[in-house]
Amino acid sequence: MVRFESVGLRYGGNGGQHPSPEVLHDISFELPEGMFCWLRGASGAGKTSLLRLMYLAVLPTSGRLTLLGADIGRTPRASLPHLRRRIGVVFQDFRLLAHLTAFENVALPLRLAGGAEAQIRADVTELLRWVGLGRKLHVLPRALSGGEQQRVAIARAVIARPRLLLADEPTGNMDEEQAERLMVLLRELNRIGTTVVVASHNDALMNRHPAAALRLEDGRLVRGA
Amino acid sequence: MKVPSASARASRSDELGLRRALSGWMLPLLVAAMALLAALSMAGWVGSTALSRQWHEGAGAALTVQVPRPMEPAVKPEGTRLAAAVALLSAARGVASVHVLTDAELAELLRPWLGDSAGQLALPMPAVVAVKLKGAAVDLGALGRTLEESAPGTMLEDHGVWMRRLSALAFGLQACAMLALVLVCGIAIAVISVATRAGLAARRDAIEIVHGLGATDGFIAGRFARRAMLLAASGGLVGGLAAIPMFVALAAFAAPFADNARPAMSVQDLLAALPLPLWGCIGALPAVAAAIGFATAQMTVRRWLRHLP
Numbered sequence: 001m002v003r004f005e006s007v008g009l010r011y012g013g014n015g016g017q018h019p020s021p022e023v024l025h026d027i028s029f030e031l032p033e034g035m036f037c038w039l040r041g042a043s044g045a046g047k048t049s050l051l052r053l054m055y056l057a058v059l060p061t062s063g064r065l066t067l068l069g070a071d072i073g074r075t076p077r078a079s080l081p082h083l084r085r086r087i088g089v090v091f092q093d094f095r096l097l098a099h100l101t102a103f104e105n106v107a108l109p110l111r112l113a114g115g116a117e118a119q120i121r122a123d124v125t126e127l128l129r130w131v132g133l134g135r136k137l138h139v140l141p142r143a144l145s146g147g148e149q150q151r152v153a154i155a156r157a158v159i160a161r162p163r164l165l166l167a168d169e170p171t172g173n174m175d176e177e178q179a180e181r182l183m184v185l186l187r188e189l190n191r192i193g194t195t196v197v198v199a200s201h202n203d204a205l206m207n208r209h210p211a212a213a214l215r216l217e218d219g220r221l222v223r224g225a
Numbered sequence: 226m227k228v229p230s231a232s233a234r235a236s237r238s239d240e241l242g243l244r245r246a247l248s249g250w251m252l253p254l255l256v257a258a259m260a261l262l263a264a265l266s267m268a269g270w271v272g273s274t275a276l277s278r279q280w281h282e283g284a285g286a287a288l289t290v291q292v293p294r295p296m297e298p299a300v301k302p303e304g305t306r307l308a309a310a311v312a313l314l315s316a317a318r319g320v321a322s323v324h325v326l327t328d329a330e331l332a333e334l335l336r337p338w339l340g341d342s343a344g345q346l347a348l349p350m351p352a353v354v355a356v357k358l359k360g361a362a363v364d365l366g367a368l369g370r371t372l373e374e375s376a377p378g379t380m381l382e383d384h385g386v387w388m389r390r391l392s393a394l395a396f397g398l399q400a401c402a403m404l405a406l407v408l409v410c411g412i413a414i415a416v417i418s419v420a421t422r423a424g425l426a427a428r429r430d431a432i433e434i435v436h437g438l439g440a441t442d443g444f445i446a447g448r449f450a451r452r453a454m455l456l457a458a459s460g461g462l463v464g465g466l467a468a469i470p471m472f473v474a475l476a477a478f479a480a481p482f483a484d485n486a487r488p489a490m491s492v493q494d495l496l497a498a499l500p501l502p503l504w505g506c507i508g509a510l511p512a513v514a515a516a517i518g519f520a521t522a523q524m525t526v527r528r529w530l531r532h533l534p
Contacts, residue, residue, distance in 0.1 A: 095434050098242075099431075
């Protein structure tokens, strides 16, 4: 499902006379399909950079990355969008499109994948009702509370039934109850086969939901975490 | 289920929020100005082409032949020198008509120099033959030699020097018009490219989000191209409409020189007198502007997107 082999990442690439410092060094691990995995580490350890590699926002500058069976270094750029559509991402800052309604934000992944409009309407409406936003389908994000925006972001990440779901500090802006509800949702998605990776530094949450973990320190993977 | 509102339907096709990023009147206004300049360049092209054609059909399709001592016998065939010249001219390939100017017509030609008494002067006048040519090229060298053998001293004037100069002038005007058109297109491309880059900078976050959700380069470039096409087309339409009164004004200035000139022509007459290519130009401006907008935005966005993985 996800395999890192001596992967390094340097923003701005390796080119130029003064390349930027490497933010991830010699990362190697493998996540089998259907796994739930915590990604631990202090702020600045490289969790977000590792997730960015996993959702193809950046490409490795060294090593080999295999995602969903595709060797990214050998995959043509034109094929990457199709891979991205099979990866869902929940961002800490939600990253909703401010000019689109909750419905349009959630429908976007399906429309990009070329789904039928009638099916999209039914699926998005059902999912938004399920996350408790059935009355706010056509409301813009700025008119939603932080928790509601979070639920829209989660709905957008899971609407296309991704095979890999990544979450970057998803509970950072939530109270304990909301965080627990989100964990139940992520666990449920994992139970039906989605591989889930959650970056967090919330030890209490991780202790309540024990699972395999990767620990990063200064851009390096620490064994035995 | 609630039917999505018009604004919801509109936002469905504006995932990147380009109605705000590429909005306002600046781009359509600049494209309208470019379209107006393009229309005026086309008017210059059409006008110089029409002038060139008129010159070729007028002076270029005529010969003047002067036969001195017209009533004296020709060397061959038998008869007067004038009759021999007329017979040779009439039989020549490419000649449409031959007309020997009458004394009255000659006097009329000479009036500016010799006054009303031109016809009564006892000057030894040559006969003047006006020859009209038709499409096929006439071998003037061979015709001149034949006339010289039959009626020595006969002069054949083909207006060649003037025609070459006028043709060069017409070609120069056409080249200037074409250069102006190319420049206008170049500036329009630059303007649309700059506006697109501004849109890319303004919507960078939205582009990165949509790109991360699996949008292809074609999808993102297509959204920009559609917006740029719409704005450029509206500018082209405004520019084309603004060109019409200018064309009418130009037609009013040119009307006195036209073959079918009338003392006072109405606006409707002037509009009807506009050459068909100019109407075609006005009709094509929005489409051409749209095509330039579409292609420029596509190329600009696709090049920019290469920076994303």
